[in-house]
Amino acid sequence: MPRAVSLVSLADTVSEKSYRFSIDDNIRFFRDLALSRPASIFDNAYMALLYRLHERYETRFQLNVYYESERFTLAQMPDVYRSEWLANAGWLRLSFHARADRPADPYQSAGYAQVRGDCEAVHAELRRFAGEALMSGFTTLHFVTATREGCRALADCGYRGLIALCRTYDGAPRLSYYLDAEATQFLDQNGLARDPETGMIFVRNDLVLNALPAEEIRPRLDARLSSGRRADFLEVMIHEQYFYPDYSRCLPDFAARMETAILWLRENGYRSVFLDEIL
Template sequence: MSNTNWSRRSFIQQGAILGAGLGMLPLISWKAPGSGDFVEFISPIDGDMLHVRDGKQLKNGVGVKVKIKPVAPGKINLTINNIQAKEESGNYTADIILKGFENKISVCDTLTGRKSTITVFYLSKLNNQYRLSVDDAIWFLKDIHINAAVYTSVFDNPFMGLLRSLHEAYGTKVHINLFYETDGFNLSQMTDKFKKEWARNADWIRLSVHAKAEFPDDPYIHAGYGEMYRDCHAIRTQIQRFAGKEVMDNTTTLHWGQVPVEVCRALRDEGYKIQVCDFNVDNDLPPCSYYLDVPHRRHINKRFIWRDNKEKIIFVKSSIIIDTVKLQHIKGFLDSYGENNIIPPYVDLLVHEQYFYPDYKNYQKDYREKLTAAIEWAQMHNYTPGFLSECVI
């Protein structure tokens, strides 16, 4: 599906209309490679990243007991990791303990010896964290560049000042995804005067790649490995130069996020093993789902996190695009996850930088209040600040 008829403005407007209707999402099943028609995994599927909400945490905290649910036809006798499975009308279950990061789930028919295996993961530190992530970001850096001789701190910049005030009030951690260039400025011009200050604040600020520039829309929809690797490397090089390696991370959100698999491979090879996006499906919004097909997008909308084991890339769904939702609807939008029994284990509160500025044509005068409302929702629901790189271990 192409996004070529979408502009950022129409995306924002349509998102505000459709975003609150989450609905119940259909399940997908997974046939492990080489399994033929022997067995399908209903829950978990290959690449699922499980956490304490998916089962019962062991008393010592080193593992979690989860229920494995395969489906298999015909007369068979299934064991799951050598534990006898319970059967009812072709549906099988067994409680399995997951320990450590990577876990193999093997289903075997003891009557024939047929065996099928998937790989899932246990995230012991993923449980009720959130972050504020900022997309389309570069204007604040241009302002710091222009005022390098005047500013004594990066927080003299109004946008950075806002982010610091949110951190001071709530402990919020902020991940900023950068363009390389905008009108009259690119990252190679950014002063390194504040490099030590960036490093001192790396416990709550991270910088990463977004795209070369805001326009055209869908800049990488037909890109190859080389183009993405080049742009990604250029941005990472400049971040390290002016802000230091301390603020760099293994997580990013790619601009528009509708790309061939080669683009995601380039990001992965440049260190971005966690790739965040909207994963739109079953609505009229642009997919923003990297290279994933509809069944896997539906699965991520239910799970919020999934790993493509073939490509060794972890995908995470944003929970809200704050600037697409009216202030009075933000808490209701986030509440709708619980109402639909789809509760995110990690909440990514996404916003775009440009709506902060009064001289921007689509300026949102309640920008600060919107961020505050989203963060307060997270706090009230017992989410604590944490970067994805700290939780997905």
């Protein structure tokens, strides 16, 4: 029987209202940059969107990255943009997400060696073409699952914390990583918590922008404030692939969804941060 997980709340460590915006499944824009070799990374339409939102709203973005997709790996990403990445390290972060989009749920039962190997492969390339200043101590694993050993591998690669889902499906909580139902409920109430046994910090995700109708974004965020759960820090995210017109589930309002959430956060007094700054 799996041993129970006892978390300690970190909610009181947040001294002011803040939010983080992360984007999962990033790989395609790297391939596009590698193939087209524009003068600037911000000549890429996806990166140009992030730059506009940063310039307009001072939003910082963390991009969680795959190592490979079909016919492309990060090893093919040129380092000619390294100085530009470093010049924008004040508002951009890059981190490990998974080796690839498939198989689904790749780390649900993966051991230490697999997780560390995949993570180090991504890290080596990110450091090569972008630089250490872009690296983060927090990330989201693909499908938000991992064993204790997998999480230990992430810790040994420099990660201090992980983003978790605390949704309920058919009356049962959606469990993330090695957290049990009781720990998941505790995290849902507190938003930020730490496992003293492993040292890992867990951060509740509050909104996945591609997972609900656009008109529900503001009401869902309003509901978060009135739910009684701790909401001094909010974590909002979206997935890269929904940006592209040739993706089967493309969201033509991808940019508008991001802007809707950012505007709500600003209107309600939230400041954009990286988690390394507050935890």
